[in-house]
Amino acid sequence: VRFKRRRGAVQAKLDDVEAAVLASLVGELLELLDAGGAAPEQDPLADLVGMPSGDGTRPQDPGLARLFPDAYSGDTPEAEVAAREFRRYTEADLRAGKRANAAAVRAALAPVEDSGGTVVLDREQVDAWLGCLNDLRLVLGTRLEVTEDTDLHPSGDDPRAQALHVYGWLGWLQESLLGTIDPLTRDG
Amino acid sequence: VTAPAELDRPETDETTTPDRPWVTIVWNDPINLMSYVTHVLMELFGYSRSKAHALMLDVHYKGRAVVSSGTREQMEHDVARCHAKGLWATLQQD
Numbered sequence: 001v002r003f004k005r006r007r008g009a010v011q012a013k014l015d016d017v018e019a020a021v022l023a024s025l026v027g028e029l030l031e032l033l034d035a036g037g038a039a040p041e042q043d044p045l046a047d048l049v050g051m052p053s054g055d056g057t058r059p060q061d062p063g064l065a066r067l068f069p070d071a072y073s074g075d076t077p078e079a080e081v082a083a084r085e086f087r088r089y090t091e092a093d094l095r096a097g098k099r100a101n102a103a104a105v106r107a108a109l110a111p112v113e114d115s116g117g118t119v120v121l122d123r124e125q126v127d128a129w130l131g132c133l134n135d136l137r138l139v140l141g142t143r144l145e146v147t148e149d150t151d152l153h154p155s156g157d158d159p160r161a162q163a164l165h166v167y168g169w170l171g172w173l174q175e176s177l178l179g180t181i182d183p184l185t186r187d188g
Numbered sequence: 189v190t191a192p193a194e195l196d197r198p199e200t201d202e203t204t205t206p207d208r209p210w211v212t213i214v215w216n217d218p219i220n221l222m223s224y225v226t227h228v229l230m231e232l233f234g235y236s237r238s239k240a241h242a243l244m245l246d247v248h249y250k251g252r253a254v255v256s257s258g259t260r261e262q263m264e265h266d267v268a269r270c271h272a273k274g275l276w277a278t279l280q281q282d
Contacts, residue, residue, distance in 0.1 A: 069271065073279070094272055142219070167271050
């Protein structure tokens with residue numbers, strides 16, 4: 001699979017396995033984003049008036065903690081207090097944005113997830129896909145504890161082999177999508 | 189009867205000098221693609237490709253780079269925008 005630009009839109013042909021794997025990962029991401037922490041739609045009044053929500057504690061799940069890192073540097077008590085306040089004011093919005101990206105990807109995949117097919121994305125959908133693919137890689141990569149030296153193609157008896165393969169594939173997919181919006185990024 | 193509620197938000201600025209600017213720092217991580225980091229820095233901060241690319245290389249090789257500076261409120265906004273894109277960013281007073 002590879003994203004290409006065609007007639008002002010971006011498209012990719014996914015086979016049945018690719019579409020099913022991606023749809024399943026996006027479903028898991030949506031579940032993760034809904035777990036713990038206040039969902040803004042559950043408290044529309046608080047959302048409307050920009051009230052803080054949640055208690056500002058760091059998510060327990062390492063993947064979620066990577067999606068919503070502490071905002072203040074340093075181990076000082078002041079930084080901890082400030083990071084907690086930051087969470088209370090921003091995390092619901094951040095979650096909502098990531099959820100919207102994932103939902104857009106899920107919607108685009110719905111027609112193709114059973115037997116594969118071509119997804120066609122406009123510019124707004126491209127941004128949603130880029131963000132969602134990145135969130136998937138952050139969660140998966142954090143769980144797999146990848147480093148810059150991790151071999152993404154280990155031998156088959158490595159219990160992480162399949163997950164690392166999927167992780168590598170997501171990176172390739174994201175890189176190919178990036179290439180359709182600014183081809184020069186490949187220089188980076 | 190009631191009384192005006194106190195501001196919920198702590199005034200943690202009290203002990204710091206107001207003229208020292210705050211900065212947004214992006215930290216290296218092993219997951220984000222180099223091309224994606226460059227793309228996000230261009231998109232969020234309006235940097236040229238060469239400037240964004242140089243900042244990304246600082247992140248990659250030096251472990252961190254200052255990507256913007258300003259008031260604390262501005263930097264909180266920038267950090268939130270970085271987190272929305274998946275970059276590992278923090279703010280601190282310079």
